[in-house]
Amino acid sequence: MILERTIAPVFAANCYVLAPAPAGPALVVDPGAGSVRGAMALLRSNRLALGAILLTHGHADHVWDTAALIEAARAEDMLAIADPLAPEASVPVYVPQPDLHRLDDPDASTAISANGMGFADMAGTAWRRPADVRAFPAEGFGAAFEILPGLGLQAIPAPGHTEGSTLFFFNSRLADNYLLTEVIDDDPGHADEEHDYLMALAGDVIFKGSVGRTDLPGGDQVQMWATLRLLASAVSPETILLPGHGAVTTMEHEHHGNPYLAEAKIRGGDRNA
Structure with a gap:
């Protein structure tokens, strides 16, 4: 399996490229503002074609360059499926159902600003809604x-950061991978051996040592506590978490090093806590 990451320059959002094998279709996850150049480089280097896009939630910093990425892949004839009658709709863009509405105007529905600038100002481009947006089934x-084909995702609702925030779990078989060096200390003598991993695209639900903020539109602190307590009890500690910002981590690390997860184990969705 191929697992790569590029980092969008606006708010340092992680954008992941996943593919079952080289020279085939790829899934791009959360193409944030400014991520097109890096994502295209990863597709080219692995001889991949853009097959689908997944948005872990609808906030502007995770969705902004979706249409631009599709256009760039089309310009270089790097679309996995091209419909000559509707080329703009040849790449499905999946987002959790409760966050679908955010793609109408992510700038307004995210309400992120800095130094008097809205997200579009920081991105330097206007929002363009992709043509083929679908609710994750x-x-x-x-x-x-x-x-x-060959890449299955199983979703678990994880509201709190937004109504639609979701974790997407998948099984991977990987040998030496630079992302895994952030969490796994392999014996150098076994670097070329492939191993099976359970991974989760975590969006802005849980980070290494932190969690997603709940003070933006759609956020709910009590829901976040409930989500985190569920994850703490139901997700295997060996699961590798691919967060929307920052370093890769594991559920085991977060059990020991994430104070927000520790608090959630106690509060766990109690609005009176």
Whole structure:
């Protein structure tokens, strides 16, 4: 499996590229503002074609360059499926159902500003809604949904950062991978051996040592506590978390090093706590 990351320059949002194998279709996750150049470089270096895009939630810093990435891939003839009758709709863009509305105007619905500038000002481009936006299928919340051939994702709702925030779990078989060096100390003598991993695209639900903020539109602190307590009890400690910002981590590390997770284990969704 191919697992790569580039970092969008606006708010340092992680953008991931996943593919079952080289020279095939790829899934790009959370193409934030300014991520097109890095994402395209990763696609080229692995001889991949853009097959689908997944948005872990609808905040502006995770969705902004979605249309621009599709256009760039089309310009270089790097789309996995091209419909000559509707080329703008040849890449499905999946987002959790409760956050669909945010793609109408992510700038307004995220309400992020800095130094008097809205998100569009910081990005330097206007928002363009992708043509083929779809709710992540309901079936993917009960069993793995094959978003690309050979790549299945199983979703778990994780509201709190936004109404639609979701974790997407998948199994991967990887040998030496630079992202895994952030969390796994392998024996150098076994660097070329492949290992099976359970991974989760965590969006802005949980970070290494922190969690997503709940003071933006759609945020709910009590929901976040409930979500974190559920994850603490239900997710295997060996699970590798691919967060929306910052370093890769594991659920085990967060049990020991995340004060917000520790608090959630106690409060756990009690509005009177």
